[in-house]
Amino acid sequence: MSDAIVIGGGHNGLVCACYLARAGLDVLVLEQSDTVGGCIDTRDLPDGRGRLELGAYEHGGIVGSGVAAELELESRHGLRFHRREQVTLGPADDGARFAFWDDLDRTVDGLVPLVGGAEADAYRRFAAWASAGMRLGGSLDAGPPPSLGQLAALAQATLGAEAAPFMQTLLGSASNVLRSTFSDERLMAPMAHWAAHSQQSPLDPGTGAGGLALAAFHGPQAARPAGGSRATVEALVRCLETAGGRVVVNAPAESVEVVGGRAVAVVAGGVRYAAARGIVSAIDARRLFGVGGAAGGGHGAGGG
Ligand SMILES: Cc1cc2nc3c(=O)[nH]c(=O)nc-3n(C[C@H](O)[C@H](O)[C@H](O)COP(=O)(O)OP(=O)(O)OC[C@H]3O[C@@H](n4cnc5c(N)ncnc54)[C@H](O)[C@@H]3O)c2cc1C
Incomplete structure (x- = not known):
C-alpha cells in the first residue's frame, strides 16, 4: 500500500507527486498511457530533421513559480533551461513575423x-x-x-x-x-x-x-529546456524516483473507491491500488467523475 496515489502522470501530477515524495510520503503515480508527460511531449522527426514539440514548449512558468528550483530540477536532476528574450514568434502567411519579447x-x-x-x-x-x-x-x-x-x-x-x-x-x-x-x-x-x-x-x-x-x-525571460520539453518531464521523474516515488504506466484509473467519505483506493487497468493517506486527481473532474469514461462508475469518486 502507498501513502498517496496521484492519478495522471502529466506535468501537474508529477510535480505534485514530487512534493509529496520529498515530504517523505510513499507515492505512486498512475498513468493511463505508455509514457508520462501528458501535454508535454517531444518527438524526434525522421531522418534527423529535428524535434517537434507536440504540446508545451515554453517552461517559464515552472521557473518563475520557483517550482523548478524547489525541486532542484537544474541543480540536482540534470535539467538545463535556455533563457530567451523572445517568448514566441508568430509567422503569418504573408511572410510577416510577429515577435513577442520579454x-x-x-x-x-x-x-x-x-x-x-x-x-x-x-x-x-x-x-x-x-x-x-x-x-x-x-x-x-x-x-x-x-x-x-x-x-x-x-x-x-x-x-x-x-x-x-x-x-x-x-x-x-x-x-x-x-x-x-x-x-x-x-x-x-x-x-x-x-x-x-x-x-x-x-x-x-x-x-x-x-x-x-x-x-x-x-x-520575465522565456525558459526552454535544453533537448526539448520532454527534458522537463524526465527531470521530474528523476526527482520523484530519487525521493522514492514511482510511476506505473498503462494504468488508466477506472474507479476510485470511497469509504466513509475518504478516497482509499484506485482501480486502474484492472488492478486495485490502495492508499493509506490520500488520493490526488491530476486529471480534470469531468474525466475523473467518469463523463469521459475514466474514474467513477459505480464506486463514486474521490480525491482533490
Ligand atoms: C498544444 C499545447 C501547447 C501548450 N503550450 C504550453 C506552453 O508552451 N507553456 C505552458 O506553460 N503550457 C502550455 N500548454 C499547457 C500545458 O501543457 C498544460 O497546462 C499542462 O501540461 C497540463 O498538465 P496536466 O498534468 O495538468 O495535464 P495533462 O498534461 O493533460 O496530463 C494528464 C495526464 O493524465 C493522464 N490521464 C488521463 N486520464 C487518466 C486516467 N483515467 N488514469 C490515469 N491517467 C490518466 C493523461 O494520459 C496525461 O498523461 C500547452 C498545451 C497544449 C495542448
Whole structure:
C-alpha cells in the first residue's frame, strides 16, 4: 500500500507527486498511457530533421513559480533551461513575423511597422490590462477556487472600473476578447494560440483568461529546456524516483473507491491500488467523475 496515489502522470501530477515524495510520503503515480508527460511531449522527426514539440514548449512558468528550483530540477536532476528574450514568434502567411519579447516596448516597437501605430498601442494597453488581471488571478493560486461572487468582489477591490470588463472576459471566449480589442488577425493569432494551451478551443465560453496569457507576461525571460520539453518531464521523474516515488504506466484509473467519505483506493487497468493517506486527481473532474469514461462508475469518486 502507498501513502498517496496521484492519478495522471502529466506535468501537474508529477510535480505534485514530487512534493509529496520529498515530504517523505510513499507515492505512486498512475498513468493511463505508455509514457508520462501528458501535454508535454517531444518527438524526434525522421531522418534527423529535428524535434517537434507536440504540446508545451515554453517552461517559464515552472521557473518563475520557483517550482523548478524547489525541486532542484537544474541543480540536482540534470535539467538545463535556455533563457530567451523572445517568448514566441508568430509567422503569418504573408511572410510577416510577429515577435513577442520579454520586453513590452521592444514588442510594441516591432509591431508598429506590421500593424500600424494604433493597433500597436492597443496591444500596449491590452498588455497592461491583461497583466493586472492575471496578477489578480495569480494571487488566488494558493487557495481553493473562489466563487464567482467572491471573484467579482475581489476584482472590484483591486481593478476598480476594470472589474466588470475583466469578469466579462473570464466568462466569455478568448476569441471574443481578442476580436473586440484588435482588428489584425495576424496579431490575434499568436494570442489565440496561447489561449489554446488551456486545451480548449479559443471559441469556447470561459476561455477569455487564455486570451490574456501571452500579453500579460511581459517581463520575465522565456525558459526552454535544453533537448526539448520532454527534458522537463524526465527531470521530474528523476526527482520523484530519487525521493522514492514511482510511476506505473498503462494504468488508466477506472474507479476510485470511497469509504466513509475518504478516497482509499484506485482501480486502474484492472488492478486495485490502495492508499493509506490520500488520493490526488491530476486529471480534470469531468474525466475523473467518469463523463469521459475514466474514474467513477459505480464506486463514486474521490480525491482533490
Ligand atoms: C498544444 C499545447 C501547447 C501548450 N503550450 C504550453 C506552453 O508552451 N507553456 C505552458 O506553460 N503550457 C502550455 N500548454 C499547457 C500545458 O501543457 C498544460 O497546462 C499542462 O501540461 C497540463 O498538465 P496536466 O498534468 O495538468 O495535464 P495533462 O498534461 O493533460 O496530463 C494528464 C495526464 O493524465 C493522464 N490521464 C488521463 N486520464 C487518466 C486516467 N483515467 N488514469 C490515469 N491517467 C490518466 C493523461 O494520459 C496525461 O498523461 C500547452 C498545451 C497544449 C495542448
